[in-house]
Amino acid sequence: MPLIQLKFWSANSYHDLKDNGFSLLVLAVPGFLVAVFLLKRFWAENRSAEQTFYNVYFHPLAKVPGPCFAKVNGSYMAPAQAMLCRAQTLLELHKRYGSVVRIGPGEVSISDWKTYREIYSHGASTKQKDFYEATRLAGHDNVFTMIHKDAHASRRKIQEKSYSQQNILTNESLIADKAEILTRRMAKGSQHGHSVDAFRLVGLFSLEVILACAYNRQHGDEPTDECTTLLTAMDASAVAIITSAAVPGLKRSVGRRLPGSIGKAFRQWDSWQKITTNLLDTFQQHELAQDKTGRFMTTPLLLSVDKHLGRKLKRDELIEELMGLTFAGSGTTSTTLTYLLYALAKDSDRQERLREELRSSAGDSLNELQPLPYLNAVIKETLRLYPTIMSTLPRVLNKPLVVDKHLLPVGTSVGMQNYVHHRDPNLYPQPDEFCPERWLMDDAVKLKDMDAGLTPFSLGPYNCIGQNLARAELYLAVGRVFRGLKLTLNATMKDSDMELEDRFNIAPRGRRLLFDVKIV
Ligand code: HEM
Numbered sequence: 349m350p351l352i353q354l355k356f357w358s359a360n361s362y363h364d365l366k367d368n369g370f371s372l373l374v375l376a377v378p379g380f381l382v383a384v385f386l387l388k389r390f391w392a393e394n395r396s397a398e399q400t401f402y403n404v405y406f407h408p409l410a411k412v413p414g415p416c417f418a419k420v421n422g423s424y425m426a427p428a429q430a431m432l433c434r435a436q437t438l439l440e441l442h443k444r445y446g447s448v449v450r451i452g453p454g455e456v457s458i459s460d461w462k463t464y465r466e467i468y469s470h471g472a473s474t475k476q477k478d479f480y481e482a483t484r485l486a487g488h489d490n491v492f493t494m495i496h497k498d499a500h501a502s503r504r505k506i507q508e509k510s511y512s513q514q515n516i517l518t519n520e521s522l523i524a525d526k527a528e529i530l531t532r533r534m535a536k537g538s539q540h541g542h543s544v545d546a547f548r549l550v551g552l553f554s555l556e557v558i559l560a561c562a563y564n565r566q567h568g569d570e571p572t573d574e575c576t577t578l579l580t581a582m583d584a585s586a587v588a589i590i591t592s593a594a595v596p597g598l599k600r601s602v603g604r605r606l607p608g609s610i611g612k613a614f615r616q617w618d619s620w621q622k623i624t625t626n627l628l629d630t631f632q633q634h635e636l637a638q639d640k641t642g643r644f645m646t647t648p649l650l651l652s653v654d655k656h657l658g659r660k661l662k663r664d665e666l667i668e669e670l671m672g673l674t675f676a677g678s679g680t681t682s683t684t685l686t687y688l689l690y691a692l693a694k695d696s697d698r699q700e701r702l703r704e705e706l707r708s709s710a711g712d713s714l715n716e717l718q719p720l721p722y723l724n725a726v727i728k729e730t731l732r733l734y735p736t737i738m739s740t741l742p743r744v745l746n747k748p749l750v751v752d753k754h755l756l757p758v759g760t761s762v763g764m765q766n767y768v769h770h771r772d773p774n775l776y777p778q779p780d781e782f783c784p785e786r787w788l789m790d791d792a793v794k795l796k797d798m799d800a801g802l803t804p805f806s807l808g809p810y811n812c813i814g815q816n817l818a819r820a821e822l823y824l825a826v827g828r829v830f831r832g833l834k835l836t837l838n839a840t841m842k843d844s845d846m847e848l849e850d851r852f853n854i855a856p857r858g859r860r861l862l863f864d865v866k867i868v
Pocket residue numbers: 491492493504558672673676677678680681684735736737741803804805806809810811812813814815817818
């Protein structure tokens with residue numbers, strides 16, 4: 349195993365896992381399954397010495413630099429993926445080998461931000477089947493997993509209106525209400541002299557927004573069982589989803605019988621599906637008839653005809669789509685907000701600058717918050733440094749692509765990752781620093797390039813359908829929290845608590861963000 353990966357599988361990593369409740373048996377079962385899978389894959393790719401020789405010397409990608417083992421091993425990145433540090437590993441590989449790195453016999457990673465548009469625009473590439481199909485949540489396709497161009501376009505069409513800026517403005521009062529609840533919960537924690545766990549409160553906030561905008565579910569200041577159970581179930585399910593993607597033969601019916609944390613994660617996945625089914629049923633019985641304008645996201649899903657299928661969605665397909673939107677819509681915004689609060693809690697001067705700007709604004713509606721320059725710079729810088737979809741968006745080329753003098757033929761698996769090109773030091777000097785001021789410089793040419801390199805929501809036909817909603821949540825929540833509260837990092841917080849775990853979506857390693865909160 350190359351040095352770069354060994355670094356991640358250290359004694360510390362094992363002890364950390366143990367501390368997090370993993371037993372040896374729990375590590376051994378999936379470890380064994382992954383090892384079998386890796387061996388099988390290696391064997392399939394190198395059936396003969398000739399094949400290995402071809403992969404190394406005559407393959408169309410033979411001249412693309414990269415670790416030797418990756419040339420003959422399609423699972424080269426699997427250990428890093430299993431250790432939740434795929435994007436970080438790729439950044440190191442790019443530093444070593446340049447802007448194009450061969451990471452499998454037929455696969456490359458690219459770090460040049462100028463190539464992003466070429467890869468992810470209409471017609472240039474197709475979603476990689478194995479990866480996206482492995483993320484089905486209830487056994488069907490949802491808009492995120494769909495590979496087929498027309499099937500995807502017609503499923504997306506049904507939902508587009510829900511995420512239009514106009515519909516977001518219609519639902520602004522719902523989102524603002526949740527943002528006020530978030531602020532009150534943070535303030536309340538401080539009154540009792542305790543630290544406040546913003547990671548949990550922000551997770552509840554973005555989930556409550558989705559439940560309000562999708563199902564018209566309203567929750568008050570006291571967190572409900574429905575939300576806390578759903579939040580726990582979705583967080584745990586991520587482990588089951590990653591495990592079943594890494595071990596293709598591992599079906600849910602088997603997974604839920606496994607011992608320890610992995611089996612528990614699979615059972616939480618069942619619980620998430622059950623809660624979604626109840627939410628759908630309740631909406632159909634009590635809300636659908638009143639929603640004449642289709643402002644709640646579930647309404648168009650229930651009533652529209654999917655043109656590609658030539659019919660409305662069936663119950664199982666609806667559940668799949670709704671699980672997908674809850675997952676895509678809550679963890680993403682909440683991690684972004686978590687890291688934004690974290691970055692400013694560490695930096696009282698910048699926090700104060702933002703507060704002054706917010707207080708000088710006439711009000712805290714979306715229309716009043718959206719033009720504020722420093723608020724925008726803070727949000728952009730958070731999306732750059734902590735891009736919630738940090739990892740590879742894997743594609744297969746439909747057209748040949750030339751990058752850094754390397755010709756990548758049709759059929760090559762390619763991928764870029766926000767974590768990598770958002771840290772390009774030529775585009776963003778001192779890339780590991782949180783510096784909102786970089787977005788306020790006068791150099792228009794430089795800013796244009798920086799904007800082009802900033803792709804947190806991706807581009808092209810599969811870009812984030814929910815980005816208007818996500819931005820609205822960020823404006824409304826940040827506006828309220830910092831106008832009235834001063835946040836300081838609690839002394840018990842360790843840097844390692846906020847290390848980025850690459851679960852495709854970022855997750856802070858310690859699963860907590862403790863603040864001392866003062867009402868100002
Ligand atoms: C800061 C918050 C968010 C970020 C950074 C983000 C980022 C992304 C990215 C990068 C993709 C492309 C994934 C790929 O190509 O594999 C994506 C897709 C998607 N996002 Fe978001 N997202 C956010 C919030 C949301 C919200 C609030 C929703 C919905 C409520 C949402 C729903 C979706 C859906 C359904 C897709 C699949 C779109 C398609 O394939 O047509 N996202 N998101």
